[in-house]
Amino acid sequence: MSFEKVDGYLGHLVLKTDGTILASGGDLENDERIAASLLKVVSSATKGDFGSEVENISVNYPEHSYIIVTSNQKINITKRNTADIY
Template sequence: MTTAALTAGLERIPDQLGYLVISEDGVLASAGELENDEHTASVMMQMVRTASRFMLSGSVDVPFKRMSVIMDDFVYTVTVSAQKVFVVKRQQNQREPVNV
């Protein structure tokens, strides 16, 4: 699979600051603030492995398809598909509290 096929559409995600495409073999593609970010890739893979251990009893499905890691200024959106992990770093759109 070509890099263009792996990353198709990732550049068009609104407010994205960077992305990683990861497999068990390592980083397959990266761009923006996550370009060549092996440390973040390693941390995200460990989080996916940990979350994957939480299987519901009797379930054969993958326990999740998407995970969000919310920080003060940005969000990592992690999607697992076809034995690949797609991580997109997006600008956090803080909403002002509503006063009633």
Template sequence: MSFGLERIPDQLGYLVISEDGVLASAGELENDEHTAGVIMQMMRTACRFRLQGAAEPPFKRMSEDYVYTVTVSGQKVFVVKRQNNHREPVVV
């Protein structure tokens, strides 16, 4: 029930969360109910701040040393933890 998240390159762990709690987890996020709760609260808070007339959430990423990629699909929240690889901007 990993939904293919274990195949994501450089992933350090993942969570699949619903309103009922953690459905699946692995790696550094395995059985991490605390992080799941924090991420769900962050998502609820961030989704409340919508720009006037904007259809999409007003954020793309919330990160520091790690990137937590969060995707909402149906009634599930998919979270993948990856190392944040800081890249220099491409100058064209």
């Protein structure tokens, strides 16, 4: 998957379900702090059963958002610029 093609792309993380960073880029390059925080969001939303009830989550801030998608026992996170959208 090419994250850079996402409109407003600022960065990305690909995590294993245990929080291990498999790939990263842009603003989120090896950002373990953000990875741990967003893993907690996913764990809370899915009750630890990744992809069972929740497949995607958006965390929105005034200037950017995190789009989180679970698939194939991986967590894909994209950081997007939302300042120009709203």
